[in-house]
Amino acid sequence: MNNQACEQVQAQIGEYLLGGLPDAEREAIESHVALCPRCACELADTRRALDALDQAGLAAAPTGVADAVVAGVADRLRQGLRPRSRFGWPLAVAAAAACLAVGALGIWLGTRPTGRDAGGQVANERLVFEAQAVVAHARSVLRQLDDVKREYDAIGRMVNGGPGPMKRGDRTEGPKVIGNLKGVGS
Amino acid sequence: MSRHRPVAIGALLAAAAVLAAEALPPRGMPENLRGMAPEAREALGEIRKIAEQQRALAQQAPRAKSAEEREAIFRAISENLRKIAGLRVRILEHQLARAKARLEWAKPHAAQLRLAQVVLAMKQAGGPPRGPVAPGPNGGPVAEARRKVEEAISRLEALQQRAAKAASDEERRTLRHEIEKELHAVEQQHVAGFEAIVSALEERLAWARRQAANQGPK
Numbered sequence: 001m002n003n004q005a006c007e008q009v010q011a012q013i014g015e016y017l018l019g020g021l022p023d024a025e026r027e028a029i030e031s032h033v034a035l036c037p038r039c040a041c042e043l044a045d046t047r048r049a050l051d052a053l054d055q056a057g058l059a060a061a062p063t064g065v066a067d068a069v070v071a072g073v074a075d076r077l078r079q080g081l082r083p084r085s086r087f088g089w090p091l092a093v094a095a096a097a098a099c100l101a102v103g104a105l106g107i108w109l110g111t112r113p114t115g116r117d118a119g120g121q122v123a124n125e126r127l128v129f130e131a132q133a134v135v136a137h138a139r140s141v142l143r144q145l146d147d148v149k150r151e152y153d154a155i156g157r158m159v160n161g162g163p164g165p166m167k168r169g170d171r172t173e174g175p176k177v178i179g180n181l182k183g184v185g186s
Numbered sequence: 187m188s189r190h191r192p193v194a195i196g197a198l199l200a201a202a203a204v205l206a207a208e209a210l211p212p213r214g215m216p217e218n219l220r221g222m223a224p225e226a227r228e229a230l231g232e233i234r235k236i237a238e239q240q241r242a243l244a245q246q247a248p249r250a251k252s253a254e255e256r257e258a259i260f261r262a263i264s265e266n267l268r269k270i271a272g273l274r275v276r277i278l279e280h281q282l283a284r285a286k287a288r289l290e291w292a293k294p295h296a297a298q299l300r301l302a303q304v305v306l307a308m309k310q311a312g313g314p315p316r317g318p319v320a321p322g323p324n325g326g327p328v329a330e331a332r333r334k335v336e337e338a339i340s341r342l343e344a345l346q347q348r349a350a351k352a353a354s355d356e357e358r359r360t361l362r363h364e365i366e367k368e369l370h371a372v373e374q375q376h377v378a379g380f381e382a383i384v385s386a387l388e389e390r391l392a393w394a395r396r397q398a399a400n401q402g403p404k
Contacts (some may be wrong), residue, residue: 123358127349130301131365133308135342138372142335144215145328145379148288151222152383153326155281156390158230 005032009039012048209213222278226390229273236266239377271398278391285387289380296373301366331379338371 009032014023016029033040222230243263250256275286308314345364 052289118352123355124350124352127352127358128346128367129308130305131342131349132348132363133371134301134315134365134372135307135339135346136308136311136314137369138335138339138342141372141376141378141379142332142339144333144376145335147220148285148380148383149326149328149332151281152386155222155226155230155277158233158277 006036006039009033009036010042013039013043017043017047214290215288219284219291223284225306226277226280226284229277229280232271232278236270240266268398268401271394271401274394275391276396278387278394282384282387282391284385285380287386289377292377292380299369299373301362301369304369327382329380331375331382334375334378335372337366338375342368345372 009029012021012025012029016026021029033043240263243259243266247256247259247263250259342365345361345368349358349361349365352361
């Protein structure tokens, strides 16, 4: 497809989707789009943006540009004021503005956090916090286990050994004293 | 409404968490179960004093000038050893009683502890504590329980990363279930560690009693 034909078709996509083109031009666009993937893509994108605009009831648009333009075009169509020619500038300007507004709205709708996404993020943050809370609890359990173990070891050292791990020199003086007194009292 | 829904859900969940946590018994080991039993501490003080006496007697022994003097030192040392053996049994009995009381506290606490309660505790603490836990003593009766708690912490840290990227409610439910499972695993090891201490103290007490019997007056 040549660039000139594509530019012409893409300039008319807004009007086409809003039903503002004469039958011959509408058919010409449909024939072109059937053979040109780039324009088919452009048409699909603009249609998706328009659908989103429709679902959002226009009220969700960040500015009043989109609804004002679309409503203006729709009024003209309702009144039967079709463009005098395919290059009729008032409708062309309106359609271009509508395309821009619709494109901007599409980008905004596509990138803003929707209620569901924001809710998902909140739920994820809560879940992360829960996991952190259990980690903090597990660490407090570790400290408790360490404390009781240290206490056990300290008692073991102080009460002169017995079962369990003992190091050399942990025992109190009793056996050593007895060793020093070998033969005493005999 | 959709914009405020997450806030509303968050508020409802927080309220539910507060109510659930209030319905549960308070967290944390009771004050009277922390540290060494006072009777054991007192007996340890006595053992220290006796050990000092033993040192003095040991220094005296080589300088004894007569057989009678040596005999007196020997008797004093034997008596001290007998006293130490009795005190050792007393300390271990009190400490075993305390370890058993801790275990009795830990068992129902572990069974009743809920995720909401742990979350509330961290909120009250103002977030997770900073800094790692100092490495604990190696080996001994609680080493196995300690190792398993550390493994649970590693798994929980991996779950945190997955939770940050959860894409659906179903995935979040699965992750929450796994977090609860890890909390349960940690509490199981909490009890297991206390049980290990009870067993070790029982074994040590049995040994101390045998020693005391051998040290008895002949």
